[in-house]
């Protein structure tokens with residue numbers, strides 16, 4: 050099941066199917082769809098961390114990795130992304146949904 | 152003389168010691184190769200048995216054996232606490248100062264629980280109204296508490312992934328339903344399953360099936376619950392999103408991490424001390440002569456004994472290839488195979504790998520009596536037989552009839568698979584390794 054967002058293929062939950070389709074403008078649009086009107090530098094720190102990690106390791110980081118290694122504390126992560134930091138930051142960063150592994 | 156050192160004499164380390172001794176018999180017998188395995192104690196714990204301790208089905212003596220009894224004569228078993236690995240100098244350092252040089256190192260030190268990393272969890276109420284069952288002490292303490300439980304809200308919870316055997320907490324919830332029904336007090340117990348995932352399980356088809364089973368058994372499902380802190384006095388968990396969950400009895404699966412020495416060894420571990428490992432060859436990313444297997448790795452598959460078994464079928468020949476200077480095979484596919492105990496003498500089987508999620512069908516091929524993702528009595532009997540299979544087939548490193556190391560699609564009903572085309576940076580360059588002599 051897939052649809053498109055601004056001409057780019059996404060899965061049923063709105064995660065990009067092809068991370069290489071990602072642009073900063075697209076990120077802002079996905080963020081608005083997730084109820085985040087403006088991406089602040091703190092948001093960007095988290096989104097870029099997610100994306101870099103995924104590109105380097107092939108796995109999307111979980112919330113625990115974010116809390117430990119992104120440089121943003123857990124409390125603030127939830128203030129920035131109230132609907133779930135790892136999931137929403139992955140969506141905005143154009144990478145697959147973190148599955149927390151099996 | 153070449154030295155193989157295996158760290159950890161649990162499931163994976165023991166299987167490797169047995170397989171390598173057989174595969175490299177000539178070298179081992181002639182003294183050209185020696186194998187040393189290190190562990191901190193002589194108690195090999197059959198961990199899948201921990202699930203049954205709280206319900207009085209197994210006792211300590213049913214699930215603990217001496218490590219000596221599980222290892223071949225030619226392998227030297229050394230007791231000690233591993234302090235770190237000098238990955239560049241190819242030496243293991245123990246906390247008492249002893250050093251062990253190696254030509255090949257196999258890291259099989261598993262995963263450990265970290266209850267202290269959740270604020271408040273091990274404070275007031277720990278082992279009184281809040282327990283884990285992933286340790287022998289926790290499982291035994293919980294047994295006493297379950298026996299005396301007068302009723303109320305029992306919350307089964309997973310702190311975060313990854314955990315060993317991700318189906319174990321679901322199995323606990325199913326068995327609790329059966330346990331209290333059998334005692335004639337199910338109506339006095341409210342069962343809740345709280346998970347950080349957005350569904351009952353990590354992959355969609357199995358998640359839907361398991362959510363249905365939870366509903367059938369009247370077990371409430373709370374999703375995306377990420378615990379920030381536990382208040383053992385008020386008997387409440389608080390999520391990072393400020394949701395609260397009250398309990399009379401909490402059965403939790405604490406956060407997991409790898410062995411701490413991994414974090415002290417240069418370039419070896421990830422943020423949680425799991426060994427960064429090549430997905431298909433099982434070579435550690437830290438150095439060419441280091442390999443990892445079992446729960447100790449950072450691989451995106453289950454932390455399960457079945458996985459360690461499948462990995463060993465790839466890793467043993469790869470170690471032989473490495474010693475003989477032949478290219479490694481990229482043969483591991485993430486294969487996992489788990490029986491999920493669902494209570495009332497039934498269980499269901501799931502079979503999956505890196506790319507294929509658990510699917511319905513028959514196992515191991517169409518028309519076989521063992522259904523996939525469906526409850527059956529046969530699966531329950533197989534799960535109970537697992538203890539015998541573990542000591543007598545798995546640990547000695549024998550092939551298990553009907554189980555191949557790679558996942559087979561025979562008998563599976565394929566669902567539409569969502570794929571993405573972005574290249575995996577760790578994808579195999581070549582598919583086949585060199586022949587093993």
Ligand SMILES: Cc1cc2nc3c(=O)[nH]c(=O)nc-3n(C[C@H](O)[C@H](O)[C@H](O)COP(=O)(O)OP(=O)(O)OC[C@H]3O[C@@H](n4cnc5c(N)ncnc54)[C@H](O)[C@@H]3O)c2cc1C
Nearest residue numbers: 159161162163191198199233260261316445446455456457
């Ligand atoms: C409740 C429960 C139920 C389970 N059910 C199933 C199931 O049904 N099916 C299934 O396939 N799997 C199941 N598992 C998972 C399975 O038990 C593990 O995946 C398996 O045991 C992993 O093997 P391992 O060798 O990687 O780690 P382990 O068997 O844990 O071995 C690691 C060893 O390393 C040693 N060690 C660690 N650090 C050090 C150090 N610093 N110094 C010295 N020694 C050290 C430890 O003492 C230990 O002996 C279950 C697990 C649990 C907890």
